[in-house]
Amino acid sequence: MRLELTERLRCPVPHAPTPLIVVASETRDRDLVRGVAGCPVCRLEVPIREGHVRFDLAAAERDAPAAMPPVIPRDAPPDVERTIALLGLDTPEGAVLLTGIYASIAGPLAAATGVVAVVLSATPADAVAGASATAPVSAVTGALAALPFTDGTFRGAALDAALPMALVADAPRTVAVRGRLLAAVAVPPPAGLRELARDDREWVAAREAVPTVVGLTRRT
Ligand SMILES: [Zn+2]
Structure with a gap:
């Protein structure tokens, strides 16, 4: 994910709108490759892996290998x-x-x-x-x-x-x-x-x- 976009991440949990604090462990040019985003209000921790922000993973799974199978479109893709x-x-x-x-x-x-x-x-x-x-x-x-x-x-x-x-x-x-x-x-x-x-x-x-x-x- 582009670094400027990681600065715009916001906690999705229903509480007062709060930006996530991002700690990068690996960047490549303008992209954040690995890191973690955390909420100072509710303590949510979200791993960022291979540039993807993984709200589907608990922080404890942060260091497990990433599995990103390719897209299989269910319908004809838009033009x-x-x-x-x-x-x-x-x-x-x-x-x-x-x-x-x-x-x-x-x-x-x-x-x-x-x-x-x-x-x-x-x-x-x-x-x-x-x-x-x-x-x-x-x-x-x-x-x-x-x-x-x-x-x-x-x-x-x-x-x-x-x-x-x-x-x-x-x-x-x-x-x-x-x-x-x-x-x-x-x-x-x-x-x-x-x-x-x-x-x-x-x-x-x-x-x-x-x-x-x-x-x-x-x-x-
Ligand atoms: Zn939060």
Whole structure:
């Protein structure tokens, strides 16, 4: 996982929003390869192994060998060019969150755009294919109550039909203002979005600007 992304990890446990403290034991160029992320509030410890953030592993398993079988797509994968266009990934910067079936095109999407792909999957069996130094893909694995990233981390996110509703509702928060969310039509659009287009397969929407909170003071 890119070092700048590890700085945006947030504890997914339901308590006050708290960034995870990351301790690296191995880095390679701009990537954190091995380490551990810890929450100062609930003491959650999450191993990072081969660049993947393993919420599915207990800290005690940190030193066991990593097992990351290749992706076996269950359905036809989404079209790479169409997904890039719908997410508006026309410049090689930032990161995009890909869930479910969209994870199966993470490698080609990252290679074509230069955008860092973060794959969310329930188990390592769904994780990464096609990753390389020039097509950076990292996985976040485990059953999560919330997305483990701070607000505005991603320039876009793709949500497939199998994503738990709690994570669908949490997704807009993790996308930068005016960033895109792309989802299967079966996914009900969460609040805070402006729909841009829809067909029989998917909808795409932009995250609305967060309303400015105006402080009211009483004149005396
Ligand atoms: Zn915590």
